[in-house]
Amino acid sequence: MAENYWRNQETESDFDPINSLLYEWSDPEEEEEEFRSEFFEGLSGRRRKAAFVLMSVWVITIFIHLFSWGYWLVVGVTGLVGMQFLRYLFAKPEVMPQLLSDDEIATAPKISLLVAAKNEELVIGNSIEMLCNLDYPAEKYEVWAIDDRSTDNTPSILDRLATKYPQLKVVHRRDPATGGKSGALNQVLPYMQGEIIGVFDADAKVTKDLLRWVVPMFDNESTGAVQVRKDIANASENFWTKGQAAEMAVDSFMQQQRIAVGGIGELRGNGQFVRLSALKRCGGWNEETITDDLDLTIRLHLDGWKIDFLMLPAVEEEGVTKATSLWHQRNRWAEGGYQRYLDYWRYIISQPMGLGKRFDLLCWLWLQYILPAANIPDLVMAIARHRLPLFGAMTSLLFSLGFIGIFKGLVRIRSHSERLGFLTMLDITWQSLRGIVYMAHWQIVMLSITARMSVRPKKLKWVKTIHQGGDRESFEF
8 A cells, every 4th residue: 555655756847947947838728737637646746736835825825814704714723723732732741661671682573773874984983883782682683884875985984894793784885876865775675684674874873772772662563663862962062053952852842742642753864763564565765755754754654553752762963063054954854844745645635544643744734834934925914904914823822832842852851861950940941942043944944945846846966964073965955
């Protein structure tokens, strides 16, 4: 069933700017037929679907400004969202399983850990060393390092480590290998022996007991994947890294709360674990998306699996230190998140994934993508009609949830390692205020993405994102 969730390959005309220009002078009847065939197919025509959504947002926002009942409609929607917020805030998170004991480890499943790397010579060695020295029987787990055509010393570092650790398997990809990270992971999928597959970035830092915490979470047969909480290794460096630490805190809090109310848990790439049978049923990693983790999240839920969240221990990664790098990275994340709604909208509506999950998805689609896009025509109409913006209260509600989420997330994290006295709570409050200021950039990113995806097609390409600990590869536009 899940193979049907794969989107078709985009045609060359979808990526051709000349054809995009000529499209403006195409025959209206042919244009309408082509639009309908792509839009209602559900798995292709992202650009036109994005344009349709953006146009609809503008038209509906302007329309509700013209009628008195529009105000009450917005009040009603705001009330529904507010009630969902209260459910998130007061839900009791699920109790995490106990650490896998020495007696239980004898019957524990075999695990395959994957790291796809390209030009990661400054960080890959440390990460592989950590993954090869976990507190788990060496014969029960394997580490796959996929060198994706690196031009630095990454290949030689991996080859040298392979002679040191028998559980390490190194694969070197050569041209014309395609698919980026997803292609690299799919290449070794047929050869993995683990029942559970863990995926890490090349700069990941993990604790030795990580697998002993993850494995018990798969005792629930309905659990298809587990996401480990992410933390920022260089959080104290500057405003941007401190902001990313706050961002990871609110993400961890909301992940737990969404799962607790029957919503969806989401994968975050680094530190994600997937049941091999679930992964194969969902067709492996999608090589036609720029965020394989978010895409796989939707396909797992559509296939009836649950995604759980592990609060402790965390997997650390290096946060970007410059505004330009942050902009590129967040744009990629935002576009990947939007793509999954455009790709799978028919299945989200038709598949029996449950009312709780469907409403949760709808709520976050509205808050993350539709609301930022609607704020522009809302502001235009408010100025033209000399009235307050209709969506102002809802935007304020979103920022309030963000502040409370950061605060409660930081409290939940720090309470495991220190006593929360007055000064500590004061520090957490300050971090939360600074974090919500940082989080405001998401409104600009989401607005930019919904507009750009509507007018400009593109291909994926690999470019450098420089980090202090080493070079990383990411998608850029």
